[in-house]
Amino acid sequence: MIGPLHLVGSAPALTPTLPRLGRAPVAVGGHDQQLTALATVELLRARTPVLLTPTPHTHPATRGLLWDGRWNAAPSPAPPAPGWDVAFYTSGSTGTPRLYAFTLDQLTTVVNWYAAIYRLTADSVVITSMPATYNFTAVAGVLAAAMTGASLHLGADSSVVLDHARTLAARHDRCVVLANPVVLQHARPGRRLPSNVLIDSGGAPLSATAITRFRETVADLREGYGLTETASLTHFDAEGTPDSLGTVGGPLPECAATTAPSSAAPVVSVSGPAVGRQLTADGALGPTQTRLVTTDLGRVDSAGRLRLLGRSDDLAVGGLWPREVLDAIGPVLGTRCALVRHPAPDRITVRLLDAENPLSVDRLRRRVGVLTGLPAHAVQVDVEQPRSLLHSHKLLRHTTAHPPGSTTT
Known part of the structure; x- marks a missing residue:
């Protein structure tokens, strides 16, 4: 169940005013990350589907644009129920960004995985500088906080995220940092963070040497794996041992990874209960899928860990x-x-x-x-x-x- 969102740190400039929209999907985004997160949670609590957009544009699947808490495009009458609750754009790292939609049941499954991995409670805090429209932030941060009662800190400046984590860790039973290359470059080896801090390195390409040094001198850092199409998670290094070093860990429940038999192109395929459906340019939903062929190459070891x-x-x-x-x-x-x-x-x-x-x-x-x-x-x-x-x-x-x-x- 989605509860109210508890933000820590700087307060949003204003609270979004959200009319009753029923099942009319709306696009949500903006430069104010706190407002974007608050609007997302409140719309979902009202059972209004949300399409998270990194740019101020609508989509044929939506009936309005809420940007920085204000309506840039007024909502129009509600269409039939769309068959989804939250939609995310892919990052565009391999081409044109695509749009994938999920049900709340699927996202609840993924949030429950994150809650167990991170050991989140109502006394925990999640901190990140990544935008609230990014699927990793939205699921592991915004929705995880709203569903577990944990607090959320959306930092505007990546250079101080780890400093904020030091302060917040003293006030909470658990402090989870959703990190990326921009955040990790500001780590200061030798100034170790408190023991209740966990860093999820997200998509940061780190060598085994870097991971080891982070764990020894900064904080417990783990790697995971997931696509926008799988709501950000299918694998996670829950072990944190020398054997799992450099892998993204084993699969989450009901997830699996296989690789193509060709040693010249061992392409990874993943399956799981939270595979999204693509939203087409005209707003139609693509077919239901449980398995995806990715654009990654990898190897699965004897313990089931995936190494990209x-x-x-x-x-x-x-x-x-x-x-x-x-x-x-x-x-x-x-x-x-x-x-x-x-x-x-x-x-x-x-x-x-x-x-x-x-x-x-x-x-x-x-x-x-x-x-x-x-x-x-x-x-x-x-x-x-x-x-x-x-x-x-x-x-x-x-x-x-x-x-x-x-x-x-």
């Missing part, structure tokens, strides 16, 4: 996949995130977030060259500026062209 190796358009270079190269250059990267891509059999790209924490590019190139046999000029190092990041604050995956704001070394 790369993307479906990556190639093995020198017998190694991007994940294996990432782990090998981990000692050079330290705690930095890096996205490794293999776009061709004779080329590797390493994408860093930004140049705030500089490292030796020459040393990194030499390390990759020794591993793969590639010459230094075949190893490209991209430095991604924060303004180029996707709405979910992920590193861009494209390697054939450099987006505005990126530099190449």
Whole structure:
């Protein structure tokens, strides 16, 4: 059951005024994350379907746009019940963002997984700087807080999220940080967070070295896996042991991962009870699915843990996949995130977030060259500026062209 949302930290500028809309879906978003979260919860409590949008646009499936708590497009009369309760856009990391819709029963299942993984109670707090329209934030943060009674802190500045976690941990039995590369780059090894802090690294590409150092010097950090199409979760490293290091853990109840038999392209397929249905451009619902073929490459170990190796358009270079190269250059990267891509059999790209924490590019190139046999000029190092990041604050995956704001070394 969805209860009222308890926000901590800065209060929203105003409380959204929400008319009775019945089953008329509305688009919700804005720059004010607190208002977006509050509006989402209150609309769902009133049984009004919500389409979360990172940009101020409506969709044929909706009958109004609530942006920063105000109606930018007035709601029109209610259509028939749409057959869904919440819809999310994919990040667009592999192309044009797509829209997937879920029922509250599906999202309740996923929230129950998060509550168990995070050990959330009504005295806990979840903190993040990621936008409330992002599926990870919406499910693991907004809905998890509203369904468990936990508090939610939506920070505007990623540079202080971990500092806020230190303060909030002292006031709550559990403090969960929903993190990403932007947050993790501000971690300060040596200033360990309290023992009741858990960091879920989300989509941050971290080497085994980085994860180990985070756990030893910052806080308990775990990796999980899920797609927008699966409401953000199918796997989680609940063990946190040396054996599970570098994996996204085992499957959640009724979920499974398999890989294609081809050793040249071990594409991951996932199944589970919370697979969404695509909303088409005209607002129609796509077919019901329980299994998805992803664009990830991976390997499932004997204990059922999933290790992601790369993307479906990556190639093995020198017998190694991007994940294996990432782990090998981990000692050079330290705690930095890096996205490794293999776009061709004779080329590797390493994408860093930004140049705030500089490292030796020459040393990194030499390390990759020794591993793969590639010459230094075949190893490209991209430095991604924060303004180029996707709405979910992920590193861009494209390697054939450099987006505005990126530099190449």
